Amino acid sequence: MDNDTPGIEGAEKFANKLGARRTFIVRALPEDLDPPKDANDALLRNLNLERMIQNAQRLPDTRVIRFSDLRPLVFDELRNRDKHEGVSAKSFPGLMALLKGFRKGEMTVLTGPTGAGKTTFLSQLSLDLARGGMNTLWGSFE
Numbered sequence: 001m002d003n004d005t006p007g008i009e010g011a012e013k014f015a016n017k018l019g020a021r022r023t024f025i026v027r028a029l030p031e032d033l034d035p036p037k038d039a040n041d042a043l044l045r046n047l048n049l050e051r052m053i054q055n056a057q058r059l060p061d062t063r064v065i066r067f068s069d070l071r072p073l074v075f076d077e078l079r080n081r082d083k084h085e086g087v088s089a090k091s092f093p094g095l096m097a098l099l100k101g102f103r104k105g106e107m108t109v110l111t112g113p114t115g116a117g118k119t120t121f122l123s124q125l126s127l128d129l130a131r132g133g134m135n136t137l138w139g140s141f142e
Contacts (some may be wrong), residue, residue, distance in 0.1 A: 002038045003028060006065050024056035089128035102129065 001014070015023035026040075028035030029052060029105065036042035042049055052075040077084045085103030112118050119140050126136045 020059045026056040087134045
């Protein structure tokens with residue numbers, strides 16, 4: 001397929017129909033300043049097709065997120081903590097000032113020795129969060 005936007009999109013659709021795990025996409029080499037329009041153009045220009053095929057790659061799995069994709073989001077959360085505030089528990093203002101509340105999709109793990117007050121703390125925390133309209137789930141595995 002052609003090395004333009006419709007051709008690239010078509011190759012990706014075709015690969016998904018064949019099975020993305022079984023398909024490799026052959027692209028022009030990164031150092032090629034004037035990339036070929038298609039495979040026929042590459043043949044006519046006597047380009048190194050063997051090397052192009054060796055550099056072929058599978059389509060990235062859309063279900064896998066790389067850390068490099070998350071890095072800007074994490075930095076944004078650290079720089080703009082107030083923008084990413086979650087639901088606060090009124091009974092623990094000091095803790096909430098530190099955590100900026102509990103956000104959707106996060107999991108919090110609370111550990112400690114027997115008798116330290118974990119269940120009491122979670123009971124109060126769950127009550128506060130439920131009053132704020134947030135669902136909670138917790139288990140005690142002592």
